[in-house]
Amino acid sequence: MKEQSITLPITMSDMKESSKPKLLEFKKNTVCAKCKIWIIKQKYANCVICEDAYHFNCMRPKQIQKDWTCAHCIELKNTFPDTNDVETDNICQKCQKEVDTKDEEICSKCNKIFHKKCYGQKTISPICNFCHSQKPSKINFNEKMNQLLNFSVPMTNSNLFILPCCVYNDKLRQNCFQSLQYALYCQNINFNDDLVYSSIKKELNNGYNEKLDPLIGKDLITFKKYKQVTKNGFYGPLIVEYNSDQGFYVRSVQPIAYKTLICEYAGDVYRFADQVYSTSDSIMSLLETGFAATSLVIIPEKNGNIAKYLSGINNSKKNSKKIQQNVKSRRYNVEGQSRVILYACRDIKSGEILYYDYNEGGFKYNTNYFV
Numbered sequence: 001m002k003e004q005s006i007t008l009p010i011t012m013s014d015m016k017e018s019s020k021p022k023l024l025e026f027k028k029n030t031v032c033a034k035c036k037i038w039i040i041k042q043k044y045a046n047c048v049i050c051e052d053a054y055h056f057n058c059m060r061p062k063q064i065q066k067d068w069t070c071a072h073c074i075e076l077k078n079t080f081p082d083t084n085d086v087e088t089d090n091i092c093q094k095c096q097k098e099v100d101t102k103d104e105e106i107c108s109k110c111n112k113i114f115h116k117k118c119y120g121q122k123t124i125s126p127i128c129n130f131c132h133s134q135k136p137s138k139i140n141f142n143e144k145m146n147q148l149l150n151f152s153v154p155m156t157n158s159n160l161f162i163l164p165c166c167v168y169n170d171k172l173r174q175n176c177f178q179s180l181q182y183a184l185y186c187q188n189i190n191f192n193d194d195l196v197y198s199s200i201k202k203e204l205n206n207g208y209n210e211k212l213d214p215l216i217g218k219d220l221i222t223f224k225k226y227k228q229v230t231k232n233g234f235y236g237p238l239i240v241e242y243n244s245d246q247g248f249y250v251r252s253v254q255p256i257a258y259k260t261l262i263c264e265y266a267g268d269v270y271r272f273a274d275q276v277y278s279t280s281d282s283i284m285s286l287l288e289t290g291f292a293a294t295s296l297v298i299i300p301e302k303n304g305n306i307a308k309y310l311s312g313i314n315n316s317k318k319n320s321k322k323i324q325q326n327v328k329s330r331r332y333n334v335e336g337q338s339r340v341i342l343y344a345c346r347d348i349k350s351g352e353i354l355y356y357d358y359n360e361g362g363f364k365y366n367t368n369y370f371v
């Protein structure tokens with residue numbers, strides 16, 4: 001929903017086969033919320049609630065009718081049956097009284113509106129009490145992972161990637177694990193430590209289409225070993241926290257040595273051409289061919305891992321790179337596929353927030369308001 005804000009008004013339309021669309025007309029077109037492909041001449045419908053557009057073939061449920069509601073909105077309605085009226089949009093979900101926009105607080109998970117005083121402290125919880133109470137009580141924490149987690153920093157000065165130190169304190173390790181699961185829960189994101197190819201074929205990510213450094217030898221072995229652990233949701237001594245200035249962010253709970261692997265940037269892979277209007281704040285460049293049709297991006301809005309929560313340096317501040325930045329993101333050719341790896345670019349002290357340069361890749365984010 002978030003990505004599809006540039007949709008047309010609610011209509012059921014049958015676009016006639018007309019002459020080839022000119023560039024301007026093309027820009028006015030929209031992207032199907034299901035398959036992420038442009039809707040140019042095909043029949044389509046807009047969901048009456050979220051206004052996202054869908055090809056007729058992509059509509060779920062498949063009912064061609066006026067006031068059609070997409071499956072996602074039906075699911076939300078069923079989850080929160082008391083608030084399924086569009087008209088109740090500005091009614092506080094606690095006291096049921098109208099909310100002035102200046103006095104509103106919105107739950108990040110269900111998007112429901114509350115008066116500031118009814119919501120409580122947004123600085124503490126990004127989600128409302130209802131969503132908080134619905135979260136799974138036990139997030140699968142696999143104790144057997146302890147064997148795999150027995151990492152230690154090698155005493156070497158080489159320039160190779162290294163594995164993070166294990167968090168030996170059981171409670172702290174569990175908190176680190178749970179903190180990421182909680183952030184993902186709040187944002188309706190599935191945990192997935194991989195690149196997800198549901199909208200394009202994996203073969204389109206051909207690392208040889210760009211001159212990327214290959215990840216080889218000991219670095220490749222270290223990376224693969226780390227992926228064995230991170231696929232289960234463990235990322236060394238890192239905790240995900242929340243505040244109102246930055247939203248969720250990542251903090252180290254133990255010292256992290258220079259060149260320690262932090263994580264791979266995971267999420268859904270799309271053609272850049274299909275995401276030019278995306279409003280996601282987490283787009284990462286994956287393959288840069290010079291053409292929008294063959295360049296690829298990662299967007300961790302449906303699937304993602306801890307990489308989504310690392311903060312960005314403020315590029316408008318002097319010395320940000322030198323002082324604030326402690327992580328670097330770099331794309332490598334990993335056995336023929338481009339992949340983005342985040343690693344410590346200097347020694348990181350316990351308690352430091354992790355920052356990298358969001359503008360290192362192909363996108364220029366406005367970071368002027370960043371802390």
Ligand SMILES: C[S@@+](CC[C@H](N)C(=O)[O-])C[C@H]1O[C@@H](n2cnc3c(N)ncnc32)[C@H](O)[C@@H]1O
Binds near residue numbers: 313
């Ligand atoms: C990739 S997301 C990072 C995770 C995000 N904080 C969240 O809660 O989902 C990027 C967004 O995080 C926020 N952010 C990242 N770094 C920040 C910083 N240094 N100061 C303030 N906000 C920051 C901005 O809103 C930015 O658009």
